[in-house]
Amino acid sequence: MTAETHTLTTDGAEITYDVRPGDGPVLLLIGSPMDASGFVTLASHFPDRKIVTYDPRGVSRSKLTGGQTTSTPEQHGDDLSRVIDAVGGGPVDVFASSGGAVNALALVTAHPEQVSTLVAHEPPVVAAVPDHANASAAVHAISDLYQKSGSGPAMVKFISIVGHQGEIPAGWIDQPGPSPEDFGMSSDDDGSRDDILLGQNLVSCTHYAPDFARLREGSTRIVVGVGEESKGELAHRAGLGVAAGLGIEATPFPSGHAGFLGGEFGQQGDPDNFAAKLREVLDER
Incomplete structure (x- = not known):
């Protein structure tokens, strides 16, 4: 799939995002601080979808413009909201990994109408673990x-x-x-x-405090994923805690924290089975 690259201006940043054409619903793939290059393999498993990836503010092609040196999940969430508006075709589905999952929780807290299903994979929310x-x-x-x-x-x-x-x-x-x-x-x-x-x-990512009551009341269907091979790790345990806060069971995904990677950054997960599980989860609605 050949991607078209676009740029938009948000508060304090110039955000670059890519759109891979497809006839199906929009699927937004996001990480943080991982940029769009980490989703090449996963995107290839969804040729039937319009795939959107992006570089978070301050990362790679997305430049900070307001003089800030830190970013909050709420700011990232606002950036994502503007990307969704620019792409159109909403409400969209979102797969969000790690810090991207935290930012996606901020997005659907503020704009639940923009997201149909959010799959938040191992959001590292330290407030959600017993320790x-x-x-x-x-x-x-x-x-x-x-x-x-x-x-x-x-x-x-x-x-x-x-x-x-x-x-x-x-x-x-x-x-x-x-x-x-x-x-x-x-x-x-x-x-x-x-x-x-x-x-x-x-600090801002890991110390984000999800508004669980608002998330439970919102229109977005939220699925929290945890890696089958990352049990006991902080992000896995946080994912379990976030799922409990939402009143749902966490959904196991193949491999570990970055199980969707297919050699990006020198890391190999289990992208074929991971993508199959993601498709299964998205089709359950």
Whole structure:
């Protein structure tokens, strides 16, 4: 499918999005901070749909214009609302991964009429896990470490918390662990503080508080997905908590947190089975 690229202006950003033509309903595929390039494989499984992907504000082709260095899920949600309006053909279906799932919850809270079905896959909402106080403290500690020591030391801690099994203990940040060099990164601080994940979105994304009452009352059908191979991880546990807040059961999806990837960013999930499950879920309405 050949994609047509478009740009629109929102409050504080220039948003670039791509439209792959199709005769079926619009399916919007979103992540954060992952950009449109992460959905090439998944999009290829839906040739019957009009597929829309985009780069979140501050990422890749979508530039910040208002001088801000951080973004909120509400801002991302407003960007998505404007993309949906620009594309037309709504209400649309949305598959949203990770931070994109958080942003999609903000979208359907404000604009439920724009989305028919939202599949929110492993939204990393720390307030939704039983150990939310320790999880919150750990995320803030990673953010503080980034500001103090730069991306290498902070990123290795981020990788560690993403893969941590079970509840986050108190004082997690001080526990011994791998070094940046173990992941091919440097411990040296180059002085930059413009990392999209660590600087712009980490705290605001993970500390978004869904309005569960409003989401339950809204017209959008919400499905919360969790990876079959990511059990015990923070995003999986948060997905279970978000599903409970909505009064629904979480839906298992093949593979792990990024199970839809087919080699993008060097990561291989189970995209064939993942896409089949996504199609099944979307067809259930």
